[in-house]
Amino acid sequence: MKWDIQAQSEAWNARGLWRELREIESVSGPVIELHGRELVNFSSNDYLGLAGSEELQDALYEGVDRYGAGAGASRLVCGTQSPHLALEKSLAQFKGTESALVFSSGYATALGAIPALVGQGDTVIIDKLCHASLVDAARLSGAVLRVFPHNHLARLEKLLQTANGRVLVVTESIFSMDGDRSDLANIIELKNRYGAWLLLDEAHAVGVLGPQGRGLAAELGIEAEVDLHMGTLSKALGLSGGYLAAKREVIDWLINRARSFVYSTAMLPSLAHAATKAIELMAGSVGDERRIRLMQHLQQLNGGKSPPSAILPLILGEESAAIAASQRLMEAGFLIPAIRYPTVARGAARLRLTCTATHTKVQMDALQKELATQGFH
Ligand SMILES: *Cc1c(COP(=O)(O)O)cnc(C)c1O
Numbered sequence: 001m002k003w004d005i006q007a008q009s010e011a012w013n014a015r016g017l018w019r020e021l022r023e024i025e026s027v028s029g030p031v032i033e034l035h036g037r038e039l040v041n042f043s044s045n046d047y048l049g050l051a052g053s054e055e056l057q058d059a060l061y062e063g064v065d066r067y068g069a070g071a072g073a074s075r076l077v078c079g080t081q082s083p084h085l086a087l088e089k090s091l092a093q094f095k096g097t098e099s100a101l102v103f104s105s106g107y108a109t110a111l112g113a114i115p116a117l118v119g120q121g122d123t124v125i126i127d128k129l130c131h132a133s134l135v136d137a138a139r140l141s142g143a144v145l146r147v148f149p150h151n152h153l154a155r156l157e158k159l160l161q162t163a164n165g166r167v168l169v170v171t172e173s174i175f176s177m178d179g180d181r182s183d184l185a186n187i188i189e190l191k192n193r194y195g196a197w198l199l200l201d202e203a204h205a206v207g208v209l210g211p212q213g214r215g216l217a218a219e220l221g222i223e224a225e226v227d228l229h230m231g232t233l234s235k236a237l238g239l240s241g242g243y244l245a246a247k248r249e250v251i252d253w254l255i256n257r258a259r260s261f262v263y264s265t266a267m268l269p270s271l272a273h274a275a276t277k278a279i280e281l282m283a284g285s286v287g288d289e290r291r292i293r294l295m296q297h298l299q300q301l302n303g304g305k306s307p308p309s310a311i312l313p314l315i316l317g318e319e320s321a322a323i324a325a326s327q328r329l330m331e332a333g334f335l336i337p338a339i340r341y342p343t344v345a346r347g348a349a350r351l352r353l354t355c356t357a358t359h360t361k362v363q364m365d366a367l368q369k370e371l372a373t374q375g376f377h
Helices: 005-014 054-067 075-079 082-095 106-117 132-141 153-161 184-193 248-257 269-283 285-301 319-331 361-373
Strands: 024-028 031-034 037-041 099-103 123-127 144-148 167-172 197-201 228-232 242-246 311-317 349-354
Touching (some): 099 106, 099 248, 106 132, 106 197, 106 228, 106 242, 132 144, 132 167, 144 153, 242 248, 311 319
């Protein structure tokens, strides 16, 4: 078998799927510099604008001052310091669970947690539009993987009726490329009826939805019904890292058996220190004020109505159409990248527009005008 990477790349490119890294030369809130040009960024997941906040920068510096640069070892060896435990305590409190565990990313959280909890003879039932980390984790677990069409509860129920072993239902609160919500209340009713567990990934809901930005389950008042609360520190919390919050016995098991936790160096203690600050900001008045501003921006782009999330997809279909639209918006001074297969289905290419609380009214008005000029409604 020949290693013809060049031909493989050319074929990929010919399908309009080629991607390249873009070097952002500077970032100042929602304004970035790319190829020497200033663009207003409408593609970040930093929904509350905390990533650029002085408070978080100061917390990181303070963390480095107190705890040094590196963690030095994995958590179980000698990498657990006080800021890790403080962060986990504050995440558990934020999510209303007994316990929580942090990982180096959201991706690593899924890859560690799911295979530690289910394996051969068990069943994972997952929404078709779930994030790659959840799909990869389910595959890695060795459990039978069953997929239901997006938010199709009748099909979910059929799969629950025939599932074997431990049964884990996996879904998200906000779907990352469509910006819509799962039918959480009914999914919970179903998983309870069939004695399954639910893993809910709140990556795009934390910070945006619910009291104190605690997410969709909190908004609906059904946090206690979710068995495994997953999330990331890298979106509205503005930093990086992932977490799983659950009952004490689950977390203690993950500390023993989640391979991406056990065999990976601990999160930087300075980062853990700053993340605790990020939760405090998000859950407090800073978060409340920023959520109000974010919602005003979203309503402006959504005909005055509140959209389900901070993600507004503009679906174009053809890969080439999405690239061309993104290019035109860039020429007009806005960064809104095209999202294509394999991130979304073939022929469902789109612009994925996100707002952040730190966009100004002037920036919002300019974008609204440009979108209208280009025929988006
Ligand atoms: C971004 C994302 C992740 C991964 O989180 P990282 O911290 O970026 O690794 C997991 N699940 C969903 C739904 C996401 O959108």
